[in-house]
Amino acid sequence: MFITLVLYTDGMKVIIKVQRVNSATNYESTLLVNDDVAYFHEHSSQLRSQCQGFDRAIITQANTPVGSTIVYAGEKKTFKVTPEIFSTFIKGSEMINFQVNNTLLHPVIVECRLTKTDMELEVLRYTNKISSEAHKMIMKHVKPGMKEYEMESLFQHYCYTKGGMRHTSYTCICGTGNNSSILHYGHAGAPNEKTIVDGDMCLFDMGGEYYCYSSDITCSFPANGRFTSDQRNVYEAVLKSSRAVMAAIKPGVKWTEMHRLADRVHLEELLRLGLLSGSVDAMMEVHLGSVFMPHGLGHLLGIDVHDVGGYPEGTERVNEPGLKSLRMGRLVQERMVLTVEPGIYFINHLLDQALSNPKQSCFINGAVLQRFRGFGGVRIEDDIAVTADGIELLTCVPRTVEDIEAFMADSEKTFSPVVSSQKV
Numbered sequence: 001m002f003i004t005l006v007l008y009t010d011g012m013k014v015i016i017k018v019q020r021v022n023s024a025t026n027y028e029s030t031l032l033v034n035d036d037v038a039y040f041h042e043h044s045s046q047l048r049s050q051c052q053g054f055d056r057a058i059i060t061q062a063n064t065p066v067g068s069t070i071v072y073a074g075e076k077k078t079f080k081v082t083p084e085i086f087s088t089f090i091k092g093s094e095m096i097n098f099q100v101n102n103t104l105l106h107p108v109i110v111e112c113r114l115t116k117t118d119m120e121l122e123v124l125r126y127t128n129k130i131s132s133e134a135h136k137m138i139m140k141h142v143k144p145g146m147k148e149y150e151m152e153s154l155f156q157h158y159c160y161t162k163g164g165m166r167h168t169s170y171t172c173i174c175g176t177g178n179n180s181s182i183l184h185y186g187h188a189g190a191p192n193e194k195t196i197v198d199g200d201m202c203l204f205d206m207g208g209e210y211y212c213y214s215s216d217i218t219c220s221f222p223a224n225g226r227f228t229s230d231q232r233n234v235y236e237a238v239l240k241s242s243r244a245v246m247a248a249i250k251p252g253v254k255w256t257e258m259h260r261l262a263d264r265v266h267l268e269e270l271l272r273l274g275l276l277s278g279s280v281d282a283m284m285e286v287h288l289g290s291v292f293m294p295h296g297l298g299h300l301l302g303i304d305v306h307d308v309g310g311y312p313e314g315t316e317r318v319n320e321p322g323l324k325s326l327r328m329g330r331l332v333q334e335r336m337v338l339t340v341e342p343g344i345y346f347i348n349h350l351l352d353q354a355l356s357n358p359k360q361s362c363f364i365n366g367a368v369l370q371r372f373r374g375f376g377g378v379r380i381e382d383d384i385a386v387t388a389d390g391i392e393l394l395t396c397v398p399r400t401v402e403d404i405e406a407f408m409a410d411s412e413k414t415f416s417p418v419v420s421s422q423k424v
């Protein structure tokens, strides 16, 4: 394995890429994409010093000769390609056998990947657009009697034929019935092989990848296109928390607080359903939310589906049930791209654990809970980009119960993305 540092100008922009190449497969994965010239100026000496140590470094300069002025990304920033900027880089052959300083390089790369440039956002909008369309196509096609893996295959086919996306961002999760409560279902040991049954909830978590950039979308809906009243209630509880979180996200908010907000809405709704009783504050004290949502609310998204940067040095994980699974612990910043993916699941061993814990079982109505054994789970996962004062919703699929039922019934009724908790 070696790392390549590429600096090139592509007509209008300067891109710095650090690539890791697996010499066995020649598969390249990009670790850093940055087209911010100001960033480059600021860090050029640091980056240069870190080149010392790459097993191999290839520096290329295309199109634009040294000394020319580049207009950056159509904005009024100009960047003079000075000889000294290239002086070290341009002589690639001299850079063989340097030592990598990962201690210095790692945090630089992580910060580059944390917030997205305009061009990166464009690619992420694209991955979401195509993947949303593929999810909608699946919703039109799914029928009891089909296999879960048919849905995986159809999704991949759509992404590749319509979007040129050769890979998905992760192995497709196509859980139906009780399988929808298995968080990472679809792996080699359980390869989406169940037959879909009338009455099943489907939980399809799939995202296409384009030029290394990911998408990560989950749609939950009934296989037969009509929600039962229990399915509707659980679904709408999750949709309510999703939209409450989206309405609250803006630069400066704590991601851990967003997770707690989702937990609180879930508990309030399960209380309303009669599945729980008592004080929601007291339930929060004993982390009852994590019984129903044992994963984190969401994560950074970018070149990797669970992208880097969630815990920089000095940011500690909150060691509480649920919260400890969060892949990001830092404050929300403009230009971050995140998933918002609350869920409510009925996972037998977690339910049994809670029932045997007097601090939690006192809130649970066992008889009502019994009805939900085998229900599976609901997750609603959208991708968002953080703006100066809120969010841009990148995912566009039917989300309300009414939209889903109308859409699956083959109605041409249009739906509009719901971004406010008020509309749910």
Ligand SMILES: [Mn+2]
Pocket: 216, 299, 339, 341, 381
């Ligand atoms: Mn996700």
